[in-house]
Amino acid sequence: MPLHHDLGDNPSPNDFKIAIQLLISANHILHYHGLVDAFGHVSIRHPENPKLYIIAAYDPGAPALVSSCSDFIEYFVGNSEPAYPPQPKGYSERFIHGEIYQQFPSVQCVVHSHSEAVIPFTIAGQTVKPVFHMAGFLGANGPATFKYPEWDHLPKDMLIRSPELGQRLAATFCTAQHDEPGHSVVLQHKHGFTCIGDGIQQAVYRAIYTQKNCLLLKDAMNMAGGDGSKVDYLTPDEAEGCAKIIGMTQDKSFRLWLREVEVDRLYRNMEGIPDALPVGGIAEGT
Numbered sequence: 399m400p401l402h403h404d405l406g407d408n409p410s411p412n413d414f415k416i417a418i419q420l421l422i423s424a425n426h427i428l429h430y431h432g433l434v435d436a437f438g439h440v441s442i443r444h445p446e447n448p449k450l451y452i453i454a455a456y457d458p459g460a461p462a463l464v465s466s467c468s469d470f471i472e473y474f475v476g477n478s479e480p481a482y483p484p485q486p487k488g489y490s491e492r493f494i495h496g497e498i499y500q501q502f503p504s505v506q507c508v509v510h511s512h513s514e515a516v517i518p519f520t521i522a523g524q525t526v527k528p529v530f531h532m533a534g535f536l537g538a539n540g541p542a543t544f545k546y547p548e549w550d551h552l553p554k555d556m557l558i559r560s561p562e563l564g565q566r567l568a569a570t571f572c573t574a575q576h577d578e579p580g581h582s583v584v585l586q587h588k589h590g591f592t593c594i595g596d597g598i599q600q601a602v603y604r605a606i607y608t609q610k611n612c613l614l615l616k617d618a619m620n621m622a623g624g625d626g627s628k629v630d631y632l633t634p635d636e637a638e639g640c641a642k643i644i645g646m647t648q649d650k651s652f653r654l655w656l657r658e659v660e661v662d663r664l665y666r667n668m669e670g671i672p673d674a675l676p677v678g679g680i681a682e683g684t
C-alpha cells in the first residue's frame with residue numbers, strides 16, 4: 399500500500415480518511431468537468447504532516463481511474479521525493495505541487511489542468527479577466543502567465559519536472575508586494591494552468607470556474623467581433639466582492655459535483671463518500 403498510514407489505524411482517522419475520500423472524488427470531478435483527461439492532476443497537503451503532500455501515482459494515474467488509497471503516494475514538500483520508499487512511479491510534473499506547497503504554507507490543495515478552453519488564451523495574446531460573478535477569484539486583472547524559460551540546459555518539452563522549474567512556476571503566483579500568493583490561478587503558456595486553494599473544495603471550484611470563465615469570455619469576444627477590449631469585465635470592486643461572497647457557497651457546488659461522480663459508473667471511490675460535509679452559505683446580513 400503506497401500510503402504509509404492505514405486509513406483505519408490513523409491517529410485521527412476521520413480527518414485523514416475524509417481527506418483521501420475527497421481527494422479521490424476530486425480526481426473524478428475534475429475529469430467529469432473536462433479539466434483533466436489522461437493528464438493533469440490534483441494533490442493535497444498531508445492533513446497531519448504539512449511537510450508532506452499526497453498525489454496519485456503514475457499508474458493508474460489518469461484521474462478518472464483513481465479509486466483507492468493505494469493509488470496515492472506521499473512526497474516530501476521539500477524535494478518531491480517519496481516519503482516512504484520504495485514507491486511506484488510518480489507523476490513527472492509533481493514538482494508543480496511540491497514547490498507550491500514549499501513556497502506557500504497556506505496552500506492545502508493544488509490543481510494542474512491542460513484545459514482546452516483555457517490554453518487558447520495562453521497563446522493568442524488575449525488576457526483572461528473575470529466576466530461573471532462566479533470568477534471574481536481571478537482578480538480584476540486576471541491571472542499571471544508562466545512562460546517556460548529559454549534556458550539552454552532545459553529540454554523543450556514544456557513540462558515542469560524539476561525543482562527549479564517548479565520554483566519558478568510557484569513564484570509566478572506572487573505579486574510584487576507579497577510573499578503569499580497574490581494570484582489564485584497561474585496560466586501556463588502553451589500548456590494549461592495551475593490553481594491553488596485552502597482546501598479541495600476551493601481549488602476544485604477555482605479550476606472549474608476558470609474554465610467556465612474562459613468559455614464565456616470566448617463567447618463574449620466573438621459577439622464583440624473578436625475584440626477583447628470591448629468586453630465588459632468585472633471591476634476591481636466587483637471582483638473582490640464576488641470572490642468574498644460567492645466563496646462562501648463553494649460547499650453547495652461541491653456537494654452537487656460529488657453526487658455527479660458518485661452516480662457515474664466510470665468512477666469508483668472504494669474509500670466511500672463522506673456522510674456529511676460542513677454546510678456553508680452566505681451569512682444573513684453579509
Ligand SMILES: [Zn+2]
Pocket residue numbers: 438491510511512557589590
Ligand atoms: Zn502539465
